[in-house]
Amino acid sequence: MGVTGKSIAASLYKSGSNIFYWDDNVIIKNKFRDSKYRIYKNKNFYWKKIDFLVVSPGIKTKGVNAHKIVKLAKKNECRIVSEIDLFQEYLEHCRYKNRIKVIAITGTNGKSTVVTLINHILRRNKIPCSLVGNIGKSIFSSKELKKGIYILEISSFQLENSRLFAPDYACILNLGSDHMDRHKSLKRYANDKLRIFNNLSLNQHGIINENHKELKLGKRNLPEFIRKRIISVDFKKNYFLHFNHSKQALTKRKIVNSGIINPYLSGDHNRENIFFAIKISELLRIKHSRIVNAIKTFKGLEHRQEIVHSGSKALIVNDSKATNFESLIPALKNYKNIYLICGGLPKNKNIEILNKNINQLVMVFIIGSNQEPFFNYFNKRVETYYVKNLSKAVKMVLSQVKDSKSYGTVLFSPGAASFDQFKNFEERGNQFKKLIKSNTKNAR
Numbered sequence: 001m002g003v004t005g006k007s008i009a010a011s012l013y014k015s016g017s018n019i020f021y022w023d024d025n026v027i028i029k030n031k032f033r034d035s036k037y038r039i040y041k042n043k044n045f046y047w048k049k050i051d052f053l054v055v056s057p058g059i060k061t062k063g064v065n066a067h068k069i070v071k072l073a074k075k076n077e078c079r080i081v082s083e084i085d086l087f088q089e090y091l092e093h094c095r096y097k098n099r100i101k102v103i104a105i106t107g108t109n110g111k112s113t114v115v116t117l118i119n120h121i122l123r124r125n126k127i128p129c130s131l132v133g134n135i136g137k138s139i140f141s142s143k144e145l146k147k148g149i150y151i152l153e154i155s156s157f158q159l160e161n162s163r164l165f166a167p168d169y170a171c172i173l174n175l176g177s178d179h180m181d182r183h184k185s186l187k188r189y190a191n192d193k194l195r196i197f198n199n200l201s202l203n204q205h206g207i208i209n210e211n212h213k214e215l216k217l218g219k220r221n222l223p224e225f226i227r228k229r230i231i232s233v234d235f236k237k238n239y240f241l242h243f244n245h246s247k248q249a250l251t252k253r254k255i256v257n258s259g260i261i262n263p264y265l266s267g268d269h270n271r272e273n274i275f276f277a278i279k280i281s282e283l284l285r286i287k288h289s290r291i292v293n294a295i296k297t298f299k300g301l302e303h304r305q306e307i308v309h310s311g312s313k314a315l316i317v318n319d320s321k322a323t324n325f326e327s328l329i330p331a332l333k334n335y336k337n338i339y340l341i342c343g344g345l346p347k348n349k350n351i352e353i354l355n356k357n358i359n360q361l362v363m364v365f366i367i368g369s370n371q372e373p374f375f376n377y378f379n380k381r382v383e384t385y386y387v388k389n390l391s392k393a394v395k396m397v398l399s400q401v402k403d404s405k406s407y408g409t410v411l412f413s414p415g416a417a418s419f420d421q422f423k424n425f426e427e428r429g430n431q432f433k434k435l436i437k438s439n440t441k442n443a444r
Contacts, residue, residue, distance in 0.1 A: 001023045001028055001029070001031070001032060002028075002056060003138050004056045004057065004083055004138050005023070005054075005056050006141075007137075007139070007140040007141035008083060008086065008138075009021060010140070010141070011140040012054075013036060013037070017051075018038070019036070019037040020037065020039070020040045021037045021038070021039060022039070022069055040069065042072070045072075047076035050073075050078050052078065052079040052080065053069070053070070053073045053078050053079070053080050054080075054081050054082075054086060055067070055070060055080060055081075055082070055161065056083075057083065057155055057157035057158045058157060061080065061160060062160070081161075082158055082159075082160070082161040082162045082163075082165070083139060083140075084104075084139070084152070084158050084162055084165040085161075085162050085163055085164040085165055086140075087139050087140070087165070088164040088165045088166060089164065096145070096146045099146065099147040099148075100145055100147070100149070101148075101149045101168045101169070101284075102149070102150045102152065102167040102168050102169070103115075103118060103149060103150070103167060103168065103169040103171075103280060104154050104165070104167035104169070104170050104171070104196055105118075105151075105153055105154065105171045105276075106153075106154040106155065106156065106159065106170075106171070106172055106173070106193055106196055107171075107172055107174045107175065107193070107209070108175055108176035108324070108326060108327075109173070109174055109176060109269070109324075109326060109327045109330075110269060110272070110273050111135075111153045111154075111173065112153060112301055112321070113265075113270070113273050113300075113301055113304060114171070114173060114273050114276050115131060115133070115151050115152070115153045116131065116135065116298075116301055117265075117273065117274070117277040117295065117298055118277050118280055118281065120294060120295075120297075120298050121281050121294040121295065122149060122281075122286075124290075124293070124294035124297065125286055125290055125294065127149060127286075128145060128147055128149070129145075129148050129149045129151055130142050130145055130148065130150050130151065131151045131153075132150060132151070132152055133152040133153040133154055133158075134154070134155055134158075139152070154196065156189060156192040156193055159192050159193065159195040160192050160195075162195050162198070163198075164199065165195075165198075166199035166200070166201065166204065167196065168204050168205070169204070169205050169206075169207075169280050169283060169284075170196045170197055170200065170204070170206045170207070171206065171207040171208070172196060172206075172207070172208045173209055173273070174209050174211075174212060174326075175189065175190055175193065175212040175215050176325075176326030186214050187214050187218075189214070190212070190215050190218045191218055193215070194215065194218045194219065197219075197222060197226055197229075197230060198222075198226070200226045200229045200230070201229075202229075205230075205283050206226075206229055206230035206231065207230065207231045207276060207279055207280070208230055208231070208232055208233065209235065210232045210233060211233075211234060211235055211236050216232075227243075228243040228245070229243075233255070235255070235272055235275075238254060239254050240252075240253055240255060240279075255275060258274055258275070258292065258295075259292075260274060260292055260295050260296060261296070262295060262296055262298060263307075264298060264300030265295070265298060265300065266334060267305070267330050267331075267333065267334040268333065269330035270330075277291075278291055278292075278295075302426070302429065303318055303320040303321040303425060303426060303429035304319065304321045305317055305319050305331055305334065306319070306429075308432075308433050308436050308437075309436055309437075309440055311440065313401050313402060313404065313407065313408070314339070314401045314407065314408045314409060314410050315335070315407075315409045315410070316412075316436055317331065317335065317409060317410065317411050318412050318436075319331045319411060319413035319414075320412060320413075320414060320418070320425045320426070320428045320429030320432060322414055323344075323347070323415075323416060323417050323425055324348070324415065324416070324417075325346075325347075325348070325350055325351055327413075327415070328342065328354065328415035329353070329354065329357050331411055331413040332357040332358060332361075332411075333357050335360065335409040336360050336409065337360060337362055337404075337406050337408040337409055338360045338361050338362060338408070338409050339362055339363050339364075339397045339408055339410050339411065340361055340363070340365070340411050341364075341365045341393045341410070341411070341412045341413075341414075341432075342364065342365075342366060342367070342413060342414050342415045342416070343366040343367040343368035343374050343415075343416060344368045344416030344417055344418050344428075345369075345370075345417040345418070345420045346374075346415075346417075347416065347417060349373060351373050351377045354377070354415075358382065361378075361382045362383075362404075362408060363382065363383045363385070363397070363400060364382055364383070364384040365384075365385050365387050365396055365397055366378070366384065366387065367387060367388060367414070367421070368388065368414075368416065368420055368421065369388070369420040369421065370420070374386075374416075390421070390428075391435055394436060394439055395439060397410050398410070398439055412429075412432045414428070
């Protein structure tokens with residue numbers, strides 16, 4: 001009964017449903033013992049009285065590792081419903097449904113930036129909207145819109161069991177080797193992402209980044225009428241394809257440089273993020289000039305290449321949201337003379353993908369409960385230290401920068417999950433900023 005579970009339970013109870021609940025954490029489970037909900041009891045539980053089971057995104061639902069209650073639900077032919085399918089059912093029965101649109105963004109990296117940027121564009125253009133999903137409030141605890149646009153950041157976990165979800169504007173930004181413990185293969189991961197397009201209808205639109213083999217191949221397996229609703233983007237060849245319905249032909253167009261200068265949206269990865277935000281805004285028929293003006297005022301997000309200090313010796317950047325090797329690359333490409341602090345719980349072993357992007361590294365400081373695979377990789381290529389503790393890493397890196405003759409970049413971009421030492425990437429990033437503030441203050 002985390003954030004998602006509590007909001008869904010409260011919403012369903014409000015609608016008149018009888019709620020049974022379960023949480024594997026005994027402390028959390030006991031918090032609700034005296035509530036309006038009833039605890040699930042395996043013994044003599046009457047499954048035929050249950051209309052559906054809603055599973056929080058983090059719970060495994062497939063294969064031998066599926067949760068025991070999920071297995072029992074399947075055995076008793078109980079319908080398993082995802083959060084986003086439940087939201088779709090709400091939309092279908094909502095009295096305002098003809099005045100509501102849904103934008104859904106998924107991908108391995110960049111989701112939060114893109115949904116926040118779209119939210120910023122809509123608000124600057126006085127279009128009612130609500131930012132929900134993995135960022136902001138959970139779907140069922142957000143304010144109900146009577147008119148406007150829901151903007152959803154969607155994970156592969158949410159899409160995994162989706163059958164009904166049908167956003168008006170669906171977008172897959174990219175694909176990297178993330179969550180392999182759950183998906184087991186990149187192909188399965190891609191297929192779960194592609195489910196976002198499964199129910200596209202005549203007046204709905206999709207956008208996909210085809211610079212990822214598994215996404216490109218997976219799209220081919222979609223029905224032709226759905227493929228015709230999807231704009232395919234190739235950033236490497238600098239063009240996008242869309243089906244012109246009036247001409248009944250595929251049209252190829254060059255990607256035009258937006259010319260937008262915004263220090264919070266620098267780097268090639270943000271060039272892609274800007275393209276997706278512009279394209280969706282154009283599909284919403286917002287004037288291009290108004291889109292551009294809005295993007296210029298965007299202030300960026302915390303923990304995503306966030307500049308926390310700019311001094312006489314170095315620029316200090318907090319990129320704590322880099323939780324996999326792929327998300328470390330944009331920052332490595334974006335700065336020079338880099339003193340890198342990285343480490344944590346690696347999500348895979350594919351660290352070699354960094355090979356083409358480490359030429360600007362000066363030193364590397366590794367944190368985390370385990371030094372591998374980071375130390376073994378970087379120590380062969382650049383001066384590297386395993387310091388384990390973030391506090392020690394900050395002190396060491398600032399000392400090195402102070403003695404350097406060249407202007408440098410202190411980059412905190414872990415390239416790994418945070419759970420070995422921190423609650424989440426936000427806590428990790430906030431701790432880094434706190435340490436920088438105290439150490440740079442003492443240095444003055």
